[in-house]
Amino acid sequence: MKHLDEYRDGRVARALLDQIRAAVTRPWVLMEVCGGQTHSIVRHGIDQLLPASLELVHGPGCPVCVTPLEMIDKAHAIAQRPEVIFCSFGDMLRVPGSRGDLLTLKGHGADIRVVYAPLDCLRIARDNPDRKVVFFAIGFETTAPANALAVHRAKLEGVANFSMLVSHVLVPPAMTSILQSAQNRVQGFLGPGHVCTVMGFAEYEPIAAAYRVPIVITGFEPVDLLHGILMAVKQLESGRHEVENQYRRLLGRDGNPAARALIFEVFETVDRKWRGIGSIPKSGYRLRHEYRAHDAERLFEVEDVRTNEPTICISGQILRGLKKPHDCPAFGTACTPQHPLGATMVSSEGACAAYHSYRRHLGEAAR
Amino acid sequence: MSSETPFGACPVPFTKNDRVLLGHGGGGQLSSQLLESVFLPAFGNPILNRLGDQAMLELPPGRVAFTTDSYVVTPMFFPGGDIGRLSICGTVNDLAVGGARPLYIAAAFILEEGLAIDDLRRVVESMRDAAREAGVSVVTGDTKVVGKGSGDKVYVTTTGIGVVPAGVNLSADSARPGDAVIVSGTVGDHGMAILAARQDLGLQGTLVSDTAPLNGLVARMLVAGREIHALRDPTRGGLASTLNEIARASKVGVEIDEGSIPLRDEVKGACEILGLDPLTVANEGKLVAFVGASHAAAVLDAMRAHPLGRDAVRIGTVTAEHPNLVVLRTVIGGTRVLDPPHGELLPRIC
Known part of the structure; x- marks a missing residue:
């Protein structure tokens, strides 16, 4: 398949591996930021093929993983209300809260629907005027424009029975938080390709400069990842710390200004708690005051949930x-x-x- | 059932219904009308035409294979097939992959009140065509009607009987280290055709279900090589589930070369968009064979000579290493475990 097979080509991958092996002269630790990159690396067995001295560690960029337990418990409390149709991306349905997951609630009679696009919720809301339709808006900057568009349209078109439970998180503050830690091991990053299609990569330049780390904005296919690793290794070996763009076929430095404008029209930056990590300043989005009529957290007064996180988990x-x-x-x-x-x-x-x-x-x- | 109208009873007016009514399942005259206007013209054969409460069968010598399956697919008509064709092929295939020659089918229908008779006729005629293709006869059946809203148009349950000839011993626990793993063609076609046929996904194109009876192909394979140890049709859960089932039942490991698995471009593309792994998507006209290495080439040749095995290819090997696990060699040379899918996020696909 064009534009896919060529990025999974075994011969190209082997040539890149040879170049990486030739470039590495000492131990390095790279972090791939995105969960999608982690998945692809492990799924294709990429890290098994790298030189032993080149270590990949896996970053915080899995939006489902880092959605805090409190927010999942809130979602469950809202989803259980009889007047609510609760809409979510499919992969959130199996995520356990303190007591069960959305699939279990569905089995007990909650009206929970999987949507592929947040705009689908507006249609559901129009078709069910006597119900309250709530969308669980999670994700990084990548999903923010589509979520923003749904709220923007709902306000514009007066779809009053649509609201959104927002738990958006942002990549740059998480990277900064990792780099500021006294225990940090990360010497270079494979940056988040899809996040940067929206945001561009200018905001990563101060991070690369301040912490003297190379950041290579990288795609998700095996050839992308190997190419990104090679670019990062070359920077490390030559003592450079720049932001480079491996994912040129999809993005430029400026990203998508129209999508960003929509995000900032609808959302504002806020401190967010990350599951497993804790609170990171200015690391998420919430709906602006002008959109409060569509803010599920305000509309449904969910009592403070008492979460129960296992202590053994690292x-x-x-x-x-x-x-x-x-x-x-x-x-x-x-x-x-x-x-x-x-x-x-x-x-x-x-x-x-x-x-x-x-x-x-x-x-x-x-x- | 009675064909007489007792004296004094009000006869059912002879009307042409274009929709299924509750009375069509009541065992009375409406039931008879349905039988005579829809089912008998399609399925009629000497055994069925006796209209007894049971079918009386003469079976050739050999072990009797016996299976049943219910079909609830939505939408009922989809590119490449419909619930009728699926209900015959699915049951025929369950018999065939046990090495049985499928012979007789029982078909039970649960119809939802309001179903268009024309739709039912289309389903039944499709079953007739599939049965002819597979060389089986529908010899007994039943119809019930449920109130509108209590079902989804039509559910079909088919039960099949076949006979396994002497000398044929296929079993899921018989794969052995060294066996070649062969797949009969492209995988994921049926599941993606069903998904695409659902209006809410907005995916249109050339995705076509592979629904087909595999008994002809299996018969050719059994002639070509006696060292066929296990056969299975990778339906729900796809190739990934089937490979894992065989690995676990036979307590062996399976090594698969990812790049050799045949996939249609349109299936690959639709899976990419929806975030699905085509190896976990259902098939209804494919089989996986575990064949002793010395017979693999002969079996593969026989498969390729049959229209349903044209794209057959060897995708891997059974190993004594990592028992119970299926390990994929990725296109770039790494390895990973291929697990069966965890659950089903998508609504009914078969």
Whole structure:
């Protein structure tokens, strides 16, 4: 398939691997920021093919994983109301809150629907004028424009029975938080390709300069990832720390200004809690005051939920690149994709779930 | 059922209904009308035409294979097939992959009040055509009607009987290290055709279900090589589920070369858009064969000579390493475990 097969071409991949092996002269630690990148790396076995001295650690860019438990519990409380039609992206349905997941609630009679696009919710709202339609808006900057558009349209067209439970998070503050940690091991980043299609990459330049780390904005296919790794390694080996763009076929420095304008029309920046990591200043979006009529958090007075997070889980350290899934005593025993104990096991893009799904055949040492 | 109208009873007026009514399942005259106008013209054969409460069968020698399956697919008509064709092929295939020659089918229908008779006729005629293609006879059946809203147009349950000839021993627990793993053609076609046929996804194009009876193909394969250890049709859960089922039942490992798995471009593209793995998407006209290495080439040749096995290809090998696990060698040379899908986010596809 054109534009896909060429980025999964074994010959091109092997040539890039040879170049990486030739370029690496000492140990380096790179972090891929996005969950989609982690998934692709583990799914294609890319890290197994890299030189042993080049370590990939897995970043916090899985939106399902980092959505805080409090927010998931709030979503569940809203979804259980009889007047509510609760709409969500499919991968949020299996994510456990303190008590069960959305699929279980659906089995108990809650009206929960999977949508592929947030705008679909407006149609559902118009078709069901006596119900309240709530969309669970999670994600990074990538999904923000589509979510913003749904709220913007709802206000413009007076769809009063549509609201949104917003739990948006942002990549640059999370990267900064990782770099500021005293325990940080990360020396270079594969930056978030799809986030940058919206945001561009100018905002990553101060981070690269301040912390002296190379950041290579990278795509998601095997050839993209290997190319991004090669670019980052070349920077590290030559002592450079720049923002480079591997994902040129999709984005430029300026990203998508129209999409950004829509985001800032609808959302404002706010401190956000990240599951497994904690609160990061200015790391998320919430709806602006002008859109409060569509803010599910205001409309449904959900009481303070008391969350119950297992203490054994080390997902916070995994999300910051300090540990790997197999460092956890619960990995694959008490904690599996069917019964996840923490953030990184809940979504297929989480590092623990990817390791569990894709590399049980490898011995302990090879992990 | 009675064909007489008792003296004094009010006869049912002879009307041409274009919709299924509750009375069509009541066992009375409306039921008879449906039987005579829809079912018998399509399925009629000496065994069925006796209209007994049971079918009396003479079976050739061999072990009897017996299976049943219910079909609830929505939409009922889709590119490449419909619920009728699916209900015959699915049951025929379940018999065929056990090495049985499928012979007889029982068909039970649950109809929703209000179903267009023309739609029912289309389904039944499609079953007739599929049965002819597979060389099986529909010999007994039943029809019930449920109130509007209590069902989804039509559900079909088919039960099949076949006979396994002496000397044929296929079993899911019989795959052995060294066996070649062969797939009969492109995977994921049926599941993606169903998804595309659902209006709400807005995916139109050339996605066509592969629904087909595989008994002819299996018969050719069994002639070509005696070392066929296991066959299975990868329906729900797709190739990934089937490979895992065989690996676990046979307590062996399976190694698959990702790049060798045949996929249509349109299936690949639709899966990419929807975030689905085509290896977990349903098929209704494909099979996976585990064949002793020395017979693999002969079996593969026989498959390719049959229209339903034209794209057959070897995709991997059974190994004693990593028992119970299916490991994929990725296109770039890495490895990963291929798990069966965790659950079903998508509504009914078969």
